Amino acid sequence: MSILLGEDHWFSAALQISRKCVRYIFLESEEAMERYLKVLGIIGVCAALSACGDKTTGQACLGPNNSGLVEGMQSECKAGDAIATKHPAYFCDFNYAVAYNDYNSAMCIYSGKQKPERTEQ
Structure with missing residues (x-):
């Protein structure tokens, strides 16, 4: 060349x-x-x-002895906290995993409030 x-x-x-x-x-x-x-x-x-945004807080909202359910602590828990509940359909954010246990309750990420479609009659 x-x-x-x-x-x-x-x-x-x-x-x-x-x-x-x-x-x-x-x-x-x-x-x-x-x-x-x-x-x-x-x-x-x-x-x-x-690029995926994670909206969890990294905190568990389980009460002073780590055995409380969110049903009695809604004012203390924030959206994104890990919670235990007897009614996952009311409180859990189903964009995250939900773990069910033998005590007829579930561990999940709190959505921040009770779902409106579950409270309206």
């Missing part, structure tokens, strides 16, 4: 060189391509997960 190129050939020469570099870096070495795709995938997953 000549160093002196005409004005119309400089772009095609640069394109050929860049294609050869990409081919050498990625296609000649399958391991390098796999590593590149893995890193790119991890970055994509991290970006997607960091």
Whole structure:
């Protein structure tokens, strides 16, 4: 390849060189391509997960002896607290997991208030 190129050939020469570099870096070495795709995938997953907003408080609202139900403590608990309840349909935010136990109650994330559709008759 000549160093002196005409004005119309400089772009095609640069394109050929860049294609050869990409081919050498990625296609000649399958391991390098796999590593590149893995890193790119991890970055994509991290970006997607960091965009998700978590509205939990990280606090448990279970009373002084950690055995209280939210039914008696609605004024003390805030939305996003972990709670125990006998009526998950009234108090739980079902965007999060709900764990049921053998005592006929559930642990969940408090929605902040009793659901209006459950109180209207």
